[in-house]
Amino acid sequence: MADAVVVGAGHNGLVAANVLADAGWDVVVLEGTAHVGGAVRSAEVAAPGYLSDLCSAFYPLTPLSPAMRPLALEDHGLAWTHAPAVLAHLLADGRAALLSRDLDTTRASLDTFAKGDGDRWAALYREWTAVADALVPALLTPFPPVRAATRLLTRNSVADTIRLARRFVQPTRLFGDRAFGGEGARVLLAGLALHTDLSPDSTASAGFGWLLGMLGQQVGFPVPVGGAQRITDALVSRLEKRGGVIETDAMVTRVVVGNGTALGVRCADGRAVRARKAVLADVPAPTLYRSLVGAGHLPERLLDDLGMFEWDDATMKIDWALSARVPWINPDVAAAGTVHLGADLDGLTRYSTDLTLGRAPREPFLLVGQMTTSDPGRSPAGTESLWAYTHLPHKDLWDEGELAAHAELIEDVLERHAPGFRSLIVGRHVAGPPRLAEKNPSLVGGAINAGTAGVHQQLFLRPVPGLGRADTPVDRLYLAGAGAHPGGGVHGAPGANAARAALARHRFLLGGAYGASMRALNRSIYG
Incomplete structure (x- = not known):
């Protein structure tokens, strides 16, 4: 028995457990696999001595x-490092748009595509x-973020805030065409939007592209010294020092519900x-x-809404151990921790169209990570621990031959942009959608x-029409994963939001204002 049971030891589950432990709760985290961390883990999978991040990396x-900062994970062994440059989008003709934490370097790169684009980027950054x-x-x-929205309105006029909202819902192609004169800045933003599953022509892709671009300009794309696993290790260390318990190989198969209330798990x-x-x-x-809950404990309207739930695109990821640094056709790319390659703006649209039509893209767009460039300890001196991922259609079954062919296509793209790449490979690890799901x-x-x-x-x-909150129709049950607002990314917000909702619910108890208001709101949404 515990005050709280957290199902899953991904980073959101660990953040939630830490927030509850800070409040004095007795917390047990049950992880179904043999490893904690979920998508925030590292291991030597390509070759001995080459450390790879198994999923997230930057x-x-x-x-x-605001979920991670108060945890002060740096006090528990976490340290950050950066590549010399944040991001490069390399085009087939050898030109590259470079994003650097040094604003003047970014400006100079974008000006090579169109004079004045550097100043236009700087103006966007001042707004940010x-x-x-x-x-x-x-x-x-x-949601709704009342306090934060009020602070935003004190910094911005109502008119400027409305214009900012318009930017967030624009397609990247439209925004880029209006904001910049050259291809460099346009393709940089469109590639950043494709860190999600949004094409250059999708509503809201401009918002994601601008957000990641401005974050890259401000704080870069930092990586943990010693691998992504260090984030997980710090969360675990912090939790255990506060009395939290983590059990692995403890697969939860059912949330026990009685009288509309979550009582525990089996x-x-x-x-x-x-x-x-x-x-x-x-x-x-x-x-x-x-x-885990089952239809018998849920409103029919919620179950109907789940029928409209849409997954994001599937992912294929390859890790390589290279005997030397990547021989890029443009030497400037060697400094970037993250590299986009394989498509110009129209190519990104063709790539996204293939995914929409349910076929493996014939010209894959790659998101590449140069991890030794970012953190020199990831592999022996003079070598590179490299990975790349690309999206595939989301489907139930994959033919292994099809996946193997797509892995070769990915290496073809790298070879075109870095002739001699294949000759440097001393080991590789291929994880298509089935393997990713098997491991996590x-x-x-x-x-x-x-x-x-x-x-x-x-x-x-998110995930269905409702509150944009962690609360569920089952009392004392909270969705703490990336399926809840605000979604994916290693920011810990879904976990922290769920923990704070649980704390608020407990403070007011069944008859209190919070419990009564949440039940009334759930009834109005789900019937």
Whole structure:
């Protein structure tokens, strides 16, 4: 028995457990696999001596997140480092748009595509710095973000805030065409938007591209010294020092519900764990509602809405151990921790169209990570620990031959942009959608963001039409994973939001204002 049971030891589950432990709660985290960390883990998978991040690798939101900052993970062994440059988008003709934490370097790069684009980028960045400390909390706190939105309006006029909102819902192609004269800045933003599943022509892709671009300009794309695992290790260390317990190989198969209230969980081995105050689930929303809770405890309207739930695109990721640094056709790219390659702006649209039509892109866009460039200890001196991922259609079954062919296509793209790349390979590890899901059940079908980033599944529509909050129709049960607002990314917000909702619910108890208001609101939404 514990005050709270947290299902899943991904970073959101660990953040939630830490917030509850800070409040004096007795917390047990149950992880179904043999490893903690979920998508925030590292291992030597390509070759001995070459450290790879198994999923997430760069963390622009983590240092600024209002969920992560108060945890002071640097006091528990976490340290950050940066590549010399943040990001390069390399085009087939050898030109590259370079994003650097040094604004003058970014400006000079964008000016090579169109004179004045550097100044235009700097103007966007000035807008960002004026509102960032209010905007980031507004994006990451529960919806509606009343306090953060009020702070934002004190920094910005109402008219400017409305214009900012328009930018967030624009397609990247439209915004880039209006804001910049050259291809460099346009393709930089469009590639950043494709860190989600939003094409250059998708509504809201401009918002994601601008957000990541401005974060990259301000704080870079930092990485943990010693690998992504260090974030998980720091969260675990912090939790255990506060008395929290983590159990691995403890697969939860059912949330026990009685009289509309979550009472605890049952594990695959038949063991039951009682939760005195709350159950928090760091699992995908369909997994929580369809598998762990079950239709008998849920409103029909919610189940109908789940039928409209959309996953984000699947992912294929390859890690390489290279005997030397990547021989890029443009030497400037060697300094970038993150590299985009494989397509210009129209190519990004063709790539996205293939995904929409359910076929593996014939010209894949690659997001590449030069990890030794970012953190020299990731591989022996003079070598490179490299990875690349690309998106594939989300589907139930994959032919291994098709995946193997796509892995070769990915290496073809790298060879074109870095002749001699293949000759440097001393080891590689290929993870297609089935393998990603096998190693981490929360990556359903290889989807890494727990649901599309499309506007129809954001804010109060995530994961289904409702509150944009962690609360569920089952009392004392909270969705603490990336399926809840604000979605994917290693910012810890879904976990922290769920923990704070559980604390608020407990303070007011069944008859209090919070419990009564949440039940009334759930009834109005779900019937």
